[in-house]
Amino acid sequence: MALQLTESEYVDDDFADVDLSGQEIEGITFTGCDFTDASLAGVRTRRAVFTGCVFTGAELYGSVHRSTAFTACTFLRTSWHGADLQGCRLTGSSFSDCRMRPMVIRDSDLTLVSLGNARLAGVDLSGLRMREANLVGAALTGCDLRGADLTGARTGGADLSGCDLRGARIDAATWVDAKLVGATVEVDQAVLYAAAHGLTLADPA
Structure with a gap:
């Protein structure tokens, strides 16, 4: 199901199985949202904030992220291959059984x-910065x-x-x-x- 984002803030919203592929996501805040099995392939984010969100089975391959925060998020079986992150913050997030090669991560905080x-x-x-990383x-x-x-x-x-x-x-x-x-x-x-x-x-x- 294709979806066009129209709000500047989403809290506890259900984005499971939605298609956001190729979209430009700038300055939008997501808190406690569920992106299970969502397609985010090729999305381009800038200064977006994802806090406590779940990305189980989500597709983020080929995505580009600039100055975006993924804080305390859960990535399980998430496809990250071909992603490009620069100036991002992934503090406290967990990655399990994810496809992460090849990908680019520059000037980012993985504390x-x-x-x-x-x-x-x-x-x-x-x-x-990978201080206290597991x-x-x-x-x-x-x-x-x-x-x-x-x-x-x-x-x-x-x-x-x-x-x-x-x-x-x-x-x-x-x-x-x-x-x-x-x-x-x-x-x-x-x-x-x-x-x-x-x-x-x-x-x-």
Whole structure:
């Protein structure tokens, strides 16, 4: 069912199964709305706000988002492939069994985001704020994480093999809990890795 948005604010509205594909969504606020199985393919949002919304089975592939907030939203089996996010806030949102490759995320805040077991291999995550994010079991192989802030992130069982971690802020637990084979690091990070594994670095003779 195709639907044209006409209001500036929606609260607890039911958008399940609706077709919003290709629409321009600017400055609209959605609170507690249900987008289950909705088609949002190719939508372009700007300064939109989604708070506590549910996107189970929704299609967001090929969508473009600029300065949009998805706060405390639930994404379950959501299709994000080909999406482009810039200057967005995803604070406290959860992603489960979502298709997320390929996608672009730039200059965005993923603080407290849950990406447990997510498949994000090869995605550019450089410079992102991912403080206290749940990355347990996530596949992040080959990701660009340069300058990312992973402070407080839970990374048990996460695979960061082949990642570029230069300039990233990483807690000691990540150096121990995550798989880091072939990761690129700076000298000071290598020292932190060694210390986290109980090694003592001797001064050169």
